[in-house]
Amino acid sequence: MKYGWIALLSFLLFFGCGEDESAIKVDLSIKEQIILQEEPSVITYAYLPQYSHTVSHTRHHSLIQYLRKETGLNIKQIFPDTFDEHMKMVGQEKIDISYSNPCIYIKIAHRYGAKAFARIVEVTGKDKFRGQIICRADNASIQTISDCRHKRWIAVDSASAGGYLFPLGHFIGHGITKKDFKEIAFAPGPGGKQEKVVLSVYAGKYDIGTIREGTLDVVSGRIDINQIRIVSMTDPYPGWVYAARKNLDAKVVEKLKQAFGKLDFNHKNHREILEAANFIKVIGSSDSDFDSVRRLAARVGISLEE
Amino acid sequence: MKLGFRGKIILSFFSLLLIHGLVIFFWVSHVVKESMLEELKNRGISIGISLSARMVEPILAMDFLRMKVLVDETVQLGDDIFYTFVLDNKGNPLIHTFKDGFPVGLKAANTVSGNQKGSIQLLDTGDQLIFDCAVPVIINDNRLGTLRVGLFQTRAEKVVNKIMISVVVTIILAILIAGVIGMLLLNPVTRSIKKFYESSEQALRGNLDVRTAPMLKKNCWDIMQCHQIECPAYKNYHHRCWYLAGTLCPECVEGEYARTIDSCQQCQVYKRCSGDEIQTLAESFDAMTLSLKGNLSDLKSAESILNEQKALLQMILDAIPDFISLQDHEGRYISINRAFCEMLDKDKEDIVGRVNNDLFSGTLADHYNREDRKILETGIPLVKENRVPGSKGPKWLHVVKIPVSEANDQVKGLVCSGRDITQLKAVQEQLTQAQKMESVGRLAAGVAHEINTPLGIILGYAQLVLEDVEKDGQIYEDVATIVKQTKHCSKIVADLLNFSHSRESNIIVFNINEAVEEVLGMVEHTFSLNHVIIKYEYDKNPLLMKGDKEKLKQVFINLLNNAFDAIKENGSICVNTGIGKTQNEIKISISDTGAGIAKENINKIFEPFYTTKGPGEGTGLGLSVTFGIIKEHNGTIKVYSPPLSGDKEEGGAQFIVALPSGLNTKKGEQNG
Numbered sequence: 001m002k003y004g005w006i007a008l009l010s011f012l013l014f015f016g017c018g019e020d021e022s023a024i025k026v027d028l029s030i031k032e033q034i035i036l037q038e039e040p041s042v043i044t045y046a047y048l049p050q051y052s053h054t055v056s057h058t059r060h061h062s063l064i065q066y067l068r069k070e071t072g073l074n075i076k077q078i079f080p081d082t083f084d085e086h087m088k089m090v091g092q093e094k095i096d097i098s099y100s101n102p103c104i105y106i107k108i109a110h111r112y113g114a115k116a117f118a119r120i121v122e123v124t125g126k127d128k129f130r131g132q133i134i135c136r137a138d139n140a141s142i143q144t145i146s147d148c149r150h151k152r153w154i155a156v157d158s159a160s161a162g163g164y165l166f167p168l169g170h171f172i173g174h175g176i177t178k179k180d181f182k183e184i185a186f187a188p189g190p191g192g193k194q195e196k197v198v199l200s201v202y203a204g205k206y207d208i209g210t211i212r213e214g215t216l217d218v219v220s221g222r223i224d225i226n227q228i229r230i231v232s233m234t235d236p237y238p239g240w241v242y243a244a245r246k247n248l249d250a251k252v253v254e255k256l257k258q259a260f261g262k263l264d265f266n267h268k269n270h271r272e273i274l275e276a277a278n279f280i281k282v283i284g285s286s287d288s289d290f291d292s293v294r295r296l297a298a299r300v301g302i303s304l305e306e
Numbered sequence: 307m308k309l310g311f312r313g314k315i316i317l318s319f320f321s322l323l324l325i326h327g328l329v330i331f332f333w334v335s336h337v338v339k340e341s342m343l344e345e346l347k348n349r350g351i352s353i354g355i356s357l358s359a360r361m362v363e364p365i366l367a368m369d370f371l372r373m374k375v376l377v378d379e380t381v382q383l384g385d386d387i388f389y390t391f392v393l394d395n396k397g398n399p400l401i402h403t404f405k406d407g408f409p410v411g412l413k414a415a416n417t418v419s420g421n422q423k424g425s426i427q428l429l430d431t432g433d434q435l436i437f438d439c440a441v442p443v444i445i446n447d448n449r450l451g452t453l454r455v456g457l458f459q460t461r462a463e464k465v466v467n468k469i470m471i472s473v474v475v476t477i478i479l480a481i482l483i484a485g486v487i488g489m490l491l492l493n494p495v496t497r498s499i500k501k502f503y504e505s506s507e508q509a510l511r512g513n514l515d516v517r518t519a520p521m522l523k524k525n526c527w528d529i530m531q532c533h534q535i536e537c538p539a540y541k542n543y544h545h546r547c548w549y550l551a552g553t554l555c556p557e558c559v560e561g562e563y564a565r566t567i568d569s570c571q572q573c574q575v576y577k578r579c580s581g582d583e584i585q586t587l588a589e590s591f592d593a594m595t596l597s598l599k600g601n602l603s604d605l606k607s608a609e610s611i612l613n614e615q616k617a618l619l620q621m622i623l624d625a626i627p628d629f630i631s632l633q634d635h636e637g638r639y640i641s642i643n644r645a646f647c648e649m650l651d652k653d654k655e656d657i658v659g660r661v662n663n664d665l666f667s668g669t670l671a672d673h674y675n676r677e678d679r680k681i682l683e684t685g686i687p688l689v690k691e692n693r694v695p696g697s698k699g700p701k702w703l704h705v706v707k708i709p710v711s712e713a714n715d716q717v718k719g720l721v722c723s724g725r726d727i728t729q730l731k732a733v734q735e736q737l738t739q740a741q742k743m744e745s746v747g748r749l750a751a752g753v754a755h756e757i758n759t760p761l762g763i764i765l766g767y768a769q770l771v772l773e774d775v776e777k778d779g780q781i782y783e784d785v786a787t788i789v790k791q792t793k794h795c796s797k798i799v800a801d802l803l804n805f806s807h808s809r810e811s812n813i814i815v816f817n818i819n820e821a822v823e824e825v826l827g828m829v830e831h832t833f834s835l836n837h838v839i840i841k842y843e844y845d846k847n848p849l850l851m852k853g854d855k856e857k858l859k860q861v862f863i864n865l866l867n868n869a870f871d872a873i874k875e876n877g878s879i880c881v882n883t884g885i886g887k888t889q890n891e892i893k894i895s896i897s898d899t900g901a902g903i904a905k906e907n908i909n910k911i912f913e914p915f916y917t918t919k920g921p922g923e924g925t926g927l928g929l930s931v932t933f934g935i936i937k938e939h940n941g942t943i944k945v946y947s948p949p950l951s952g953d954k955e956e957g958g959a960q961f962i963v964a965l966p967s968g969l970n971t972k973k974g975e976q977n978g
Contacts, residue, residue: 021343021428022428023428023429023435024415024416024430025429026411026415026429026430026431026436027411027431028411028412030411031404031407031408031410032407032408032410033407034401053363053366054363054445056366057362057366057446057448058445058446061446062446077366078366078367080367081367081369
């Protein structure tokens with residue numbers, strides 16, 4: 001009995017000591033300098049950063065996988081932070097395939113010789129899309145587009161089509177110029193600009209916001225979109241466009257064009273790819289499809305050189 | 307040094323607290339250390355996961371500046387973070403926080419798969435122990451790379467040590483506080499136990515007036531609003547009412563504690579006044595000593611009574627002339643009386659506890675043992691008369707041995723009672739002899755009656771013949787001899803008749819002096835012829851008594867004749883009369899200067915036909931007749947040889963006759 005108590009006490013005392021974890025010896029004195037290795041024969045693919053990189057990746061990585069497999073090309077998605085960076089990288093030939101809105105496209109086509117070879121069909125089934133003017137649902141002072149005069153306006157980006165160019169043309173068409181607004185601001189970058197516009201209006205920081213249609217669905221998981229009211233919709237313009245940089249091998253462009261053409265929304269695997277990319281079809285396109293956009297830019301006074 | 311109860315309790319208490327503290331310390335240290343390390347690991351993983359999520363966009367954008375800012379900011383989160391770096395999906399470092407190059411050894415030191423939340427590996431750099439946390443950077447199932455965060459284990463241990471110091475201080479404080487509180491709580495207990503010890507010591511020393519329990523604050527008479535001062539519980543501040551017998555509360559059940567306690571436990575007094583276990587113990591101890599005191603008092607009283615009874619019984623036993631003994635079933639003497647001691651001529655202490663073999667000779671002891679064994683085995687009492695040797699000659703004992711049985715009829719021992727019947731035996735012998743003599747007397751009286759007539763005729767004719775013959779002749783002498791012998795025969799016959807036939811008494815009141823004087827007048831002349839002088843001295847007062855004067859005169863004649871026969875010639879006879887020991891007793895003394903009576907014959911002289919005289923001189927019936935007459939008058943006769951007043955060398959005998967006067971005479975009347 002006595003030994004039992006001693007054993008119990010010893011157990012209680014020494015159980016608390018535990019065992020030390022085994023450690024791996026590492027010599028920190030041996031060091032190296034980091035040098036990035038560029039991959040050869042890479043076709044770079046960039047999605048105009050209207051959303052965050054994560055959304056961009058989420059939307060397009062399956063498509064890129066499909067294109068890699070379908071074309072046999074080493075296609076890699078890269079993520080420029082801003083619209084300007086995107087455009088510059090096209091000009092620097094760091095972006096081989098640019099997926100951008102028509103406003104950006106007319107700029108890179110004008111500035112860097114990019115050529116459109118395909119454009120998408122929206123989930124609405126239309127090959128065109130519109131911009132939306134939104135305000136808080138409980139903002140009683142804004143009922144019509146005329147009520148937007150003297151209000152604080154936040155747009156996506158000066159280079160945004162649905163988020164700035166289309167609404168600005170819409171305002172001008174209704175006799176409201178930039179001077180009529182109390183304030184015009186652009187969403188801070190990089191990335192996620194469309195969402196930031198919605199969130200700014202939702203937060204009440206700005207009276208109205210301009211976004212491309214479909215954005216409210218993107219933010220529906222983050223905010224109660226019933227608190228947002230659409231004041232007005234712009235006219236439709238050609239949708240997002242795939243453009244090849246200047247001097248990109250035509251074979252590559254052809255392979256891509258064929259691969260895009262094969263995408264069938266009714267095909268199960270393709271549907272997943274297309275739903276992720278938020279369009280239902282990719283159709284062939286040419287530069288002239290975007291002349292209406294060029295005219296709009298001219299009308300609102302946007303210079304393609306800027 | 308020997309520890310007391312309080313010391314032992316305190317030592318045990320502190321030992322337990324210390325052991326408890328040590329166990330807690332080791333457990334807490336183990337748990338805290340494990341928890342801290344686990345927390346550290348979790349922190350590393352959390353930082354990694356957080357940074358991994360934030361690192362996705364810079365990696366996608368290959369924005370090294372943002373990556374650098376993020377890893378540097380992470381390292382600055384706490385001084386326990388040693389490093390942070392990012393490996394691309396091929397395991398090559400993209401960005402890190404090391405100042406002068408990336409340590410190559412870290413690349414493969416910890417790996418994590420894409421489906422893992424994170425991986426932790428302890429690294430030993432030689433100077434430090436580092437927890438390396440690896441977290442995959444993933445977007446849409448695409449592994450972009452691996453984020454690694456290094457945390458100092460040593461610094462975590464320092465935190466653990468600080469915590470443990472706090473724990474030790476806390477435990478010591480807790481032990482001290484618990485010890486102080488425990489001692490404060492222990493004080494009443496040890497005080498009570500000390501009181502118990504003192505009380506039990508007092509009780510052991512015989513002082514049962516102990517007060518172990520504290521004074522009561524609530525009392526039954528207050529609760530029940532009772533004013534019965536006769537109740538033993540009333541104003542009894544030291545004993546609870548449920549421990550006391552004979553309480554007068556109407557709710558109380560009569561009886562002993564065991565009977566009443568169940569009822570008492572339902573009483574509101576019990577519910578309000580009963581204390582904790584120690585108080586209950588103290589109260590029950592006091593009640594026990596009180597009860598013990600009462601019982602001891604009863605016991606002493608009973609012992610006193612028992613001792614008195616025992617002494618009384620022993621006194622009775624000792625006063626009984628019979629000897630009595632009690633033996634156990636092994637024959638050992640348990641109790642005896644004084645007569646038994648005297649019989650064995652031993653002290654009581656020398657007899658009690660011993661057996662027959664210790665007290666009697668071998669043969670006798672064996673004989674007694676056989677007797678005792680038979681009685682114990684059969685249970686049949688033994689009655690016997692036993693002749694035993696004694697210091698003053700053989701003794702006759704009447705012995706009764708009776709078995710003593712227990713309640714279950716088992717023989718426990720035996721009681722032996724014995725009586726010295728030596729005298730009784732002698733009387734029995736005398737009685738037998740007397741009966742024999744009475745028969746002989748009656749026979750002789752019958753014969754004498756038949757002989758008396760022929761003797762009278764022979765005497766008459768012999769006297770006629772004597773008158774007719776010559777006085778000088780031979781015939782005359784012969785006839786004279788016939789006449790003489792015939793007269794002698796007639797006297798024998800007359801004595802026989804006197805002895806056997808009680809004549810009708812003629813009771814009168816007469817002066818004994820006169821009766822003596824008449825007798826002396828008859829014999830004085832005859833005695834003087836042989837020069838025997840009679841000296842007499844009468845009481846100056848007349849000694850009146852009620853009796854048969856003639857018979858008493860016969861007594862005096864017989865005594866005087868015996869005195870004369872003893873003297874034969876040249877002597878004196880002294881006769882005195884007077885008052886005896888009482889006024890109603892008359893004493894007559896007749897002493898002579900004769901040959902006296904031999905000592906061995908003194909007891910036989912009153913037997914009939916016993917005589918020391920020669921043939922034809924005495925019948926042996928004189929003193930027997932005398933004795934009979936005195937007895938008839940309820941008197942006594944004593945004989946002394948030599949006389950009480952005479953010279954023992956000169957011999958002689960003295961007869962003292964004491965006779966009751968038979969009159970209710972007062973001294974004044976006697977004197978007047």
